Amino acid sequence: MHADFPRIRAAEAALAGQVMRTPFLPAPRLSALTGAHVFVKYENMQVTAAFKERGALNRLLTLDPDERKSGVIAMSAGNHAQAVAYHAARLGISAKIVMPVTTPHVKVAATRGYGAAVVLEGETVAEAQLAAERIGADERRVFIHPYDDLHVLAGQGTIALEMLADQPDLDSLVVPIGGGGLISGMAIAAKSINPAIQVIGVETRLYPAMWAALRAVTVAAGGPTLAEGIAVKNVGALTLPLVRDLVDHIILVDESHLERAVNAYLTLQKTMAEGAGAAGLAAMIAEPDLFRDRKVGLVLSGGNIDPRILSSIMMRELVREERIISIRLDIPDRPGVLGDITSLIGTAGGNILEVSHRRTLLDIPAKGAALDIMLEARDGQHAEQIVELLRSRGYDVERRIAG
Numbered sequence: 001m002h003a004d005f006p007r008i009r010a011a012e013a014a015l016a017g018q019v020m021r022t023p024f025l026p027a028p029r030l031s032a033l034t035g036a037h038v039f040v041k042y043e044n045m046q047v048t049a050a051f052k053e054r055g056a057l058n059r060l061l062t063l064d065p066d067e068r069k070s071g072v073i074a075m076s077a078g079n080h081a082q083a084v085a086y087h088a089a090r091l092g093i094s095a096k097i098v099m100p101v102t103t104p105h106v107k108v109a110a111t112r113g114y115g116a117a118v119v120l121e122g123e124t125v126a127e128a129q130l131a132a133e134r135i136g137a138d139e140r141r142v143f144i145h146p147y148d149d150l151h152v153l154a155g156q157g158t159i160a161l162e163m164l165a166d167q168p169d170l171d172s173l174v175v176p177i178g179g180g181g182l183i184s185g186m187a188i189a190a191k192s193i194n195p196a197i198q199v200i201g202v203e204t205r206l207y208p209a210m211w212a213a214l215r216a217v218t219v220a221a222g223g224p225t226l227a228e229g230i231a232v233k234n235v236g237a238l239t240l241p242l243v244r245d246l247v248d249h250i251i252l253v254d255e256s257h258l259e260r261a262v263n264a265y266l267t268l269q270k271t272m273a274e275g276a277g278a279a280g281l282a283a284m285i286a287e288p289d290l291f292r293d294r295k296v297g298l299v300l301s302g303g304n305i306d307p308r309i310l311s312s313i314m315m316r317e318l319v320r321e322e323r324i325i326s327i328r329l330d331i332p333d334r335p336g337v338l339g340d341i342t343s344l345i346g347t348a349g350g351n352i353l354e355v356s357h358r359r360t361l362l363d364i365p366a367k368g369a370a371l372d373i374m375l376e377a378r379d380g381q382h383a384e385q386i387v388e389l390l391r392s393r394g395y396d397v398e399r400r401i402a403g
Contacts, residue, residue, distance in 0.1 A: 002246075005192040007150065008157035008185065011058045015158060018087075019053045020046055024166040024297070029268040034284040036291040039170070041163055044272060044303030048086050048110070050079035050229075051159060051301045052146070055181060057087040058155030059144050068093050073141040075099070075132035077125055077228050078107030079302050080146035085116030096141060098132040100124055104228070104306045126233055147181025148236030157185030163297045164193050171294040172198040176279035176301055177210045177250065178230035180239030186299075187246035200290075201243065201250040202279040204258065207231045211250045213240055226258045226309070229276030229302055251290075256320075257282040262310070263317040265300065272310075277302035319401075322380030324353065326372065326400040327387060333369040341371065344393060348386045351376040372400070 030038040043051035071094030074084040081097040088095035095116040122128040175183040212219040261278035280298040318324040354374040377383035
């Protein structure tokens with residue numbers, strides 16, 4: 001048993017009735033997708049739609065009366081901010097949150113909606129932390145760190161307690177890594193209950209901070225990522241040794257894996273996941289052989305995603321699956337040709353989404369035209385059947401990248 005395991009058991013008692021004991025359910029369609037036996041912990045069902053409530057509340061409950069009167073400050077790209085704001089308001093504690101200027105508007109608005117004062121400062125979480133430390137010192141507020149705090153770690157560790165209580169024979173836990181608070185707390189709990197269980201972390205390839213720190217190498221981190229919740233350049237002083245001792249492996253995932261995972265949660269599980277929240281499933285999509293036939297517990301750690309981004313992801317996945325394709329046809333510019341083409345597509349079961357009829361392109365003859373069509377098909381095979389039908393009628397068809 002790990003020395004910090006009793007702290008997690010104490011957090012379990014402290015949080016009882018104050019945060020949701022979220023469902024941990026089998027996911028047959030994700031199992032079919034990945035080749036493993038998948039169970040999902042739905043932390044997106046918390047009030048603030050993320051697991052961060054556990055650690056934030058557990059830390060707030062440790063404040064003495066004077067500290068409660070002084071108020072708290074936190075820095076976060078979103079979910080920790082909302083968690084501190086919500087539970088501080090519920091406990092009657094003044095809260096101020098520093099968020100990077102790049103934070104999605106939906107998360108800024110939600111944090112303000114829970115009653116906290118929001119300061120937008122810094123391009124990154126690291127710059128926001130410096131601002132939070134400065135403001136906290138000036139206003140004598142208690143700093144609530146999002147991951148490098150033993151009480152926060154203990155709160156997050158209660159997730160693993162619940163997962164193993166519901167499914168004691170899990171082979172693996174797959175957990176997103178930002179600063180390392182979630183995976184550290186969960187690994188302490190899981191390994192204390194079952195030393196043989198495999199704990200696997202997931203980082204985005206653009207921000208491999210923990211992966212690099214464990215190898216003592218310097219890796220350039222940065223760039224726009226769907227998983228802004230784990231886009232961390234610096235890992236915690238407390239979390240690094242815990243991850244080194246307790247985590248079996250770290251998988252780095254690409255943006256395409258994150259997009260596929262978000263889309264899979266929505267279309268297969270009918271539930272909302274943000275990029276960081278879907279990172280565990282992204283790892284299973286990226287490296288399915290590591291999990292094949294194993295009983296795997298995933299933490300759907302957050303569901304706060306911008307609706308515009310979600311819409312874009314869904315459309316991009318339709319393109320990847322060739323359910324939406326774009327084609328270009330060089331056609332003679334005479335009456336009836338456009339009607340013939342659209343009739344052929346309709347007869348074949350395709351659905352035209354967009355048409356652009358171009359006559360002024362210099363690489364098209366003066367008596368010709370270029371016809372760009374975006375259409376919907378049942379799948380890639382159906383799309384190819386439509387293309388071949390057009391070609392069989394004498395049309396020169398070029399497949400293009402949709403969008």
